[in-house]
Structures are given as structure tokens and as C-alpha cells.
Amino acid sequence: MTTSRALRVGVDIGGTFTDMAILDDSGIVAVGKTLTTHQEPAAAVEHVLRQTLHEHRLAASDITSVVHGTTLVTNALIERRGAPTALLTTEGFRDVVEMGREHRYELYDLGLELPRPLVPRHLRFGVRERVLADGSVDTALDTTTVRQLAVELADAGVEAVAVCFLHSHTNSAHERQAREVIAAAAPHLRVALSSEVNPEIREFERSSTTVANVYVQQLVETYLDDLRGRLRGIGLRSDPLIMLSNGGLAAVDVARRFPIRMLESGPAGGALGALAFGSTAGRPDQLAFDMGGTTAKLCMIEGSRPLVTHTFEVDRVYRLRQGSGLPVRAPVIDMIEIGTGGGSIARVDALGLITVGPDSAGSEPGPVSYGRGGRHCTVTDADVVLGYLDPDGFLGGDMVLDAAAAAASIEEEIARPLGIGVAEAAWGIHATANESMANAARVHAVERGQDPARVPLFVSGGNGPLHGPGVAVALRSPAVVVPPAAGVLSALGFLSAPMSIDIVRSRHAPLGTVSPDTAQAIFDEMEDEGVRLLDQSGVPAAEVQHERTLDMRFVGQGSEVEVPVPPLSGGWREDLAARFAEQYRQRFGTVAPEGVETEILTWRVCSRGPDPSARLRLAGTDTASDALLGHRDAYFPASGHISTAVYDRYRLDPGAVLSGPALVREKESTLVVPPAARCTVTEDSSILVEFTQGEPR
Known part of the structure; x- marks a missing residue:
């Protein structure tokens, strides 16, 4: 057993694999990967942590923190595995979540499918009440109806209720009153208020977000309780920290309240x-x-x-x-x-072209080469046939791949219908996947003003x-x-993230009417809330920093631009207008029109704690041994299958230079260095691949 040291663990549950990394002050000391257990996601976390600690002779008592991210919320929404949920909204607005924006995302598709709401129409109820846009009350809340609905919903087996009243982002009194009534009449119902989950304008988005939050809340609470119990069983002394989709961390209890923030x-x-x-x-x-x-x-x-x-x-x-x-x-x-992933299924379409995905074999049953019952060839099967993956060394030898079964599947489903060889078919799958991802990357970059x-x-x-x-x-x-x-x-990456929370308020006002004092009062209120939430995650108030932004637009526009807020001085409005004009120019590539009034819609504060100290590099390499493991035949289209050098990533020192073709293997992945490329190991243990002559093939 090693001497006592502080260990930090990051765990990511993906659609196919559950990944783990362990750091100490010197860098990365251990990694682990296992197949995701979809029915019991926490079971895979427990398994890979126990296995990794045992293999590397590490003590669970030395773990000071665990940071965890998951696709559980996304998958639950996609698979409709949430709790039976009802929606209470202002009378006359029960169909907002189904009407949406009344926008056809594909104008000429006569068979257009629209997303199905999480709450069916028979569980959506309008309640008599009305708050006006300025926050004043026009009609008091009908508490009798709310009480009756709560009892009836509980008796009908509903487990969660989303409350989304009109204009509650300006005055949340009716939503809070409804929660009190529901809690008294049916205390077992989970209740989410739109004024807490998403206090912003636009009823459709606010309702949809609130419904999604409470829809998955029970599932997330059950999972987090299971995870917490399993980690305690291993010997961990503290609760895990949860990765949020904004790139920050939160304590378990904060994540339980707003599970929608774990979405990505x-x-x-x-x-x-x-x-x-x-x-x-x-x-x-x-x-x-x-x-x-x-x-x-x-x-x-x-x-x-x-x-x-x-x-x-x-x-x-x-x-x-x-x-x-x-x-x-x-x-x-x-x-x-x-x-497009390793498990994406490849097939020949009606035009005789190879297509890849979007459906995936996942981890159950997985690619054909996994030998777990997969029947259709995938990208991973193609990479095995091409020689890029070592069938006997996959996941460090923990999992043996069936190369013959992969080749047979590709021959039957791709090669034979196209009249080509198995190697050419496998390369077609590999190249099609690459081009599909490159096309998406190109669009993503260009839309954001970048040249890839x-x-x-x-x-x-x-x-x-x-x-x-x-x-x-x-x-x-x-x-x-x-x-x-x-x-x-x-x-x-989880281990490099600070504790963080985002606070948002909708306060619509023309820029010319907002004084520095008014802005300061709004931001102070939001920052106080951020400090309180981070305090629940163990961050002292003195260590919290705030970043302020505003969503702004020209009067009459339908969309906004997020603008960093300048210091709240006497010339605040002029400075803010100039920043808005610059953001507008960067976003739309044109100079903002002069003489048009601007307005503020949404106020945002990102409150975050200090960045953690995380040295993301290999803690040590075995340079006493030769990095060259041997040679393996690998396929490249210009030369076919050729003998290719295979290197051990853990034995490569900074400064080492390799020429392609080469395969650099580590436990959880393999780098393919094409023939017309060379790679250099940099000071932070990364490998920089540069293309030396023409385009590698």
C-alpha cells in the first residue's frame, strides 16, 4: 500500500463507457474504464472505482473528493423515464407547451414530427389567476381549485407538479402560494416553480424547462442517493460533487433541487x-x-x-x-x-452509399466485436478490421475483441452489397464517420465566426x-x-472545474431608464443568492467571484445578444451601449444601426469559487523500458495493410518524436498517426500530431 496522499477522483458516465481518472499533487496516477450499467448507473461507478484502486494499490481513505458528471438527465428525457407529472398554469394557457413557437423547423416536410410534450394534455390544468407583465396582480389565485387538483392528482398516481403561471418571473407570489397549498393538501407531491427554475421571459421555454426539471427530479434523487451510499460503502468520507452543464460544480443537495442543470x-x-x-x-x-x-x-x-x-x-x-x-x-x-461514435451502426443506403449512425449499438449489446450479441457492424468493428485496435489489448487487455466476427459482419452488410473487399469496406466506414464529424465541425465553427x-x-x-x-x-x-x-x-476535465452557479432574472427595461444604482441593486440581490447557494457547496463568501452579463437587443427585435457588464459608474449606459454594438458586430458581421434604442431583457450573474489545483499530466512514465512494443498490420488506403510500429504511451518522454505510420497505445484509447505525419510529446505529456507532406491517407 502506498503512503497516505490526497487523491481526487473524476467519474463520467457515458452512453457506452463509464470513465474514471484519479489525480494527486503530481498528476494523473490512475485511470479506469468499464461498460456503463444502464439499469443501475451507480453500479458501474462503484465497480470501476474499486477495480482502479485495487489495480494501482491506492487507498479509498486517501480520496478527498469525487467529481461526477453523467448523461442520466438527458437519457431520462429522451427515453421518457421520468415521474408522472402534471402542469398547473394560468387559465387559458394549458397548451403553451404543445403549441410551442408555432414554428416549422422543416418548412416543406409534409410529414413533420413535432417534439412530444413531457406532460400529456389530460394532466395540464389552467387555474384562475393573473399577474400582469409589470408584476401587479389582476386576479387573485384560486386556492380552492389548486387544493382540489392536488388531492385528485395524488390519488391518480401523479408524483410531480410543475407550476408555471403567467409573468411569474416578475412576481412569484402566486407560484409560492400554490406550492404552500399543494404541500398542505398532498405533501408527497414534488413541486417545481418556474420562478425558481427559470425566472425568464418566454412562456414556452420557461414552462418546458420547469416541467423537465421536476419530471426527472425523483430519478436523479434516487440515483444520487444510491451513488452516495455506494461511495460510502467503499470508504469515502465526503459526498460527491456534481458537474453542471455550465462547466461548474455544485454540491449534491444543490444538484437535487435543479437537476436540469446537469443536462449536459x-x-x-x-x-x-x-x-x-x-x-x-x-x-x-x-x-x-x-x-x-x-x-x-x-x-x-x-x-x-x-x-x-x-x-x-x-x-x-x-x-x-x-x-x-x-x-x-x-x-x-x-x-x-x-x-457518430464507436458504436454507431454502419449500413448501405438505397443509393449504394455507406452511412454511419445516428443509431448506436451502445454498450448493450455493443459492436459485433464485443461478443455481447451485437448483430450489426459499427465504427469500432471497422477500426478492429483496419488494425487500429488491438483485439487482445483493448481496455488494457481487460476486454478481448472478436476481429473475425467484425470482419464477417462487415463483409455481409457492407462489402458484399458494394462488391468490394472487407478492408476497403472497413475504410469506407472509418472515412465516412470522419467526414460526417468534419462536416458538423465545419458548420459549428463557421457559425461562430471561426475558421477550423x-x-x-x-x-x-x-x-x-x-x-x-x-x-x-x-x-x-x-x-x-x-x-x-x-x-x-x-x-x-471535471477535476479542473470550480464550484459555480448561474443566477438569472428577467427585468425588461429600455437602457436609457436604468440608472447605475438600479443596476447595482439588481446585481446585489442576484449575487447574494449566488453566495448562499455556493455556501451550501462549501465555498466561503470571501472566495466567491461574480461575472455579470446582460441580454440586450434593439427595441422591436426578437432575439438578444449577451453583453459583459462594464463598471457601474456615471458613464455606465454609454459604456454598455458601446459593448453591445461591438458584440452585435462580432455576432452578425455588420455595424449596429445608429439612432435605434436598445433595451435590456435578462440579467445574469455567474458566481464561482476559486479554480482547483489540478495538474493534468502523467504523474510518471516508465522510460526505463523501450516504448516500441512491436509491429502490427494496419490499413491505410494509399498502401493497404502495412507493418506499423506500435508504441506504449506511458513510456514516451517529453521531447520524443515519432513518424507515421504509427499506433500509440494506452489503456483507454489508441492514437493513429497517418503515414504523412509525425508526432512530438510535449512538456505536459500531450502528443502534438503535425502533417508533414500533403494530406495523410
Whole structure:
């Protein structure tokens, strides 16, 4: 057993694998990966933690903190596995969640499918009450109806109630009164108020977000209690910290109140890991690419900051069609998700073309090569046939892959229908996946004013190093950066995140009417709430920092631009107007029109604690041994199958230089270095892949 030391653990539950990374003051000391157990997600966490501690002779008593991210909330909304939920709203507005914006996301599709609301119409009820837009009360709340509904809903088996009254973001008195009545009449009902979950304008988005929050609350509470119990059983002394989708952390009890803020907590870790490595290496701008077993995610990082959006859609009918999903108003690191991962199923379409995804074999049953009952060939099966993955060394040898079964599946489903060889078919699957991800990355970058050919591609995820070089070639990116432990980078990224919470208020006012004193009073109230919530997560008030922004627009516009707030001095309004004009120019590529009045819609404060000290590099490498493990045949289209050097990532010192073709293997991922490329191990243990002559093939 090692001597006592402080260990920090990051855990990410993905659609296919559950990943783990353990750090101490010297860097990364251990990583682990196991198949996700979808029926009991916490069971995979317990298994991989016990296994990793045992393999590396680490003591559970030395663990000082566990940071956890998960796709549990996203999956529950997609699979409709939440609690039976009802909606109470202002009389006459029960159908807002179904009418939505009355927008056709695909104008000419006569068979257009719209997202199905989480609450069916027979569980949506209008209640007599009315608060006006200025916050004044026009009609008092009908508490008798609320009381009767609470009793009837509880008797009918409803377990959760969302309360979303008109204009409650300006006056929440009726919503709070309704909660008191429901609690007295049916104390077992969970209640969520829109004025607490999402106190912003726009009834559809506010209602949808509040419903989603309470819909998954019981599921999240049960899961977090199970996770907490299992970790205590292992010997941990403190509760886990929960990763939020905005890139910050919160205590378990805070996450239980607002589970919707965990919506994209897993993918956020990959962006945070890219940010941490980029800051250390002096790369303020990069395109973060995370490819796992089910999906791939892309995120632009500009000026050492990931872009953040405040609206996200879940359960889209068409994955890449905005407007085809359920809107959720919560701060989320802005990324695009593509249905292409290692488990994505490949097939030949009606035009005789190879397509990949978006459906996935996941971890149950998984790719054909897993030998767990998978029947359709996948991207991972193609990578096995191409020789990129070692069938006997997958997950460090913990899982043996069936290369023959993978080849047979590709021959039957792809090669034979197209009249080509198995290797060519496997390369077609691999290349199609690369091009699909590159197309999405190109659109994502250009829409944000960036040229992907000018920024390096930072790759992570179990399949990121396998496909990153090919994606970079399609994008004409100058280089590929592969961090250490790339296959579990999301779990590593969690450990670089500060405690954080976002506070939002809608206070609509023309800019010319808002004095510095009024603005200061609003921000003070919001910052006090941020301090209180972070105090529940153990952050002293003296260590909390606040970042202020405003959502602004020209009078009469339908969308807003988020603007950083200048110091609240006498010339505050002029400074803010100038910042709005600059943000407008960057966003739309045109100078803001003169003489048009601007207005403020939404006030935002991001309250955060200090950044943790996390050294994201390998704690030590076994350089006493030769890094060259041997050679294996791998396929490259220009030369076919050729003998390719295989290196051990853990034996490569900073400064080491390798030429392609080569395979660099670590437990949870493999880097494919194409023939026309070379790679260098940098000071932070990352591998920098540069293309030396033409385009690698």
C-alpha cells in the first residue's frame, strides 16, 4: 500500500463507457474504464472505482473528493423515464407547451414530427389567476381549485407538479402560494416553480424547462442517493460533487433541487479538459473534439474560454434540426453533438452509399466485436478490421475483441452489397464517420465566426485519437493535440472545474431608464443568492467571484445578444451601449444601426469559487523500458495493410518524436498517426500530431 496522499477522483458516465481518472499533487496516477450499467448507473461507478484502486494499490481513505458528471438527465428525457407529472398554469394557457413557437423547423416536410410534450394534455390544468407583465396582480389565485387538483392528482398516481403561471418571473407570489397549498393538501407531491427554475421571459421555454426539471427530479434523487451510499460503502468520507452543464460544480443537495442543470454535465468535462490543457500550453483558441462510444461532441474555445449558451434542445426529432426538440433554458457549454461514435451502426443506403449512425449499438449489446450479441457492424468493428485496435489489448487487455466476427459482419452488410473487399469496406466506414464529424465541425465553427483550418483540433474520448487525425485532414486543421489519458478526458476535465452557479432574472427595461444604482441593486440581490447557494457547496463568501452579463437587443427585435457588464459608474449606459454594438458586430458581421434604442431583457450573474489545483499530466512514465512494443498490420488506403510500429504511451518522454505510420497505445484509447505525419510529446505529456507532406491517407 502506498503512503497516505490526497487523491481526487473524476467519474463520467457515458452512453457506452463509464470513465474514471484519479489525480494527486503530481498528476494523473490512475485511470479506469468499464461498460456503463444502464439499469443501475451507480453500479458501474462503484465497480470501476474499486477495480482502479485495487489495480494501482491506492487507498479509498486517501480520496478527498469525487467529481461526477453523467448523461442520466438527458437519457431520462429522451427515453421518457421520468415521474408522472402534471402542469398547473394560468387559465387559458394549458397548451403553451404543445403549441410551442408555432414554428416549422422543416418548412416543406409534409410529414413533420413535432417534439412530444413531457406532460400529456389530460394532466395540464389552467387555474384562475393573473399577474400582469409589470408584476401587479389582476386576479387573485384560486386556492380552492389548486387544493382540489392536488388531492385528485395524488390519488391518480401523479408524483410531480410543475407550476408555471403567467409573468411569474416578475412576481412569484402566486407560484409560492400554490406550492404552500399543494404541500398542505398532498405533501408527497414534488413541486417545481418556474420562478425558481427559470425566472425568464418566454412562456414556452420557461414552462418546458420547469416541467423537465421536476419530471426527472425523483430519478436523479434516487440515483444520487444510491451513488452516495455506494461511495460510502467503499470508504469515502465526503459526498460527491456534481458537474453542471455550465462547466461548474455544485454540491449534491444543490444538484437535487435543479437537476436540469446537469443536462449536459458529461460533455462539459471534455471542453473543460481541452481548456485546461490549452491554457497550460498557450493555445487560447482550439476546436475541442470528443468522440465516445455513442456520440461525438465539438466545442469552439476562444480566448481560453468555451462558448456558453443559455438554451438547449433535448430529444430532437431530427438530431441536427433546431426547433425539433424540447427547449431547456439552462446555461450549457455551447457544443454540437453528432450521432457518430464507436458504436454507431454502419449500413448501405438505397443509393449504394455507406452511412454511419445516428443509431448506436451502445454498450448493450455493443459492436459485433464485443461478443455481447451485437448483430450489426459499427465504427469500432471497422477500426478492429483496419488494425487500429488491438483485439487482445483493448481496455488494457481487460476486454478481448472478436476481429473475425467484425470482419464477417462487415463483409455481409457492407462489402458484399458494394462488391468490394472487407478492408476497403472497413475504410469506407472509418472515412465516412470522419467526414460526417468534419462536416458538423465545419458548420459549428463557421457559425461562430471561426475558421477550423486556423485552429488545432484537440481530441479526446475513447475514439477521439483514433479518428481525430482523419477529421483534422478533412478540416485542414494545422495540427492535432492528444492529451494524456484522452479516453477519460471528461473525467479529468471535471477535476479542473470550480464550484459555480448561474443566477438569472428577467427585468425588461429600455437602457436609457436604468440608472447605475438600479443596476447595482439588481446585481446585489442576484449575487447574494449566488453566495448562499455556493455556501451550501462549501465555498466561503470571501472566495466567491461574480461575472455579470446582460441580454440586450434593439427595441422591436426578437432575439438578444449577451453583453459583459462594464463598471457601474456615471458613464455606465454609454459604456454598455458601446459593448453591445461591438458584440452585435462580432455576432452578425455588420455595424449596429445608429439612432435605434436598445433595451435590456435578462440579467445574469455567474458566481464561482476559486479554480482547483489540478495538474493534468502523467504523474510518471516508465522510460526505463523501450516504448516500441512491436509491429502490427494496419490499413491505410494509399498502401493497404502495412507493418506499423506500435508504441506504449506511458513510456514516451517529453521531447520524443515519432513518424507515421504509427499506433500509440494506452489503456483507454489508441492514437493513429497517418503515414504523412509525425508526432512530438510535449512538456505536459500531450502528443502534438503535425502533417508533414500533403494530406495523410
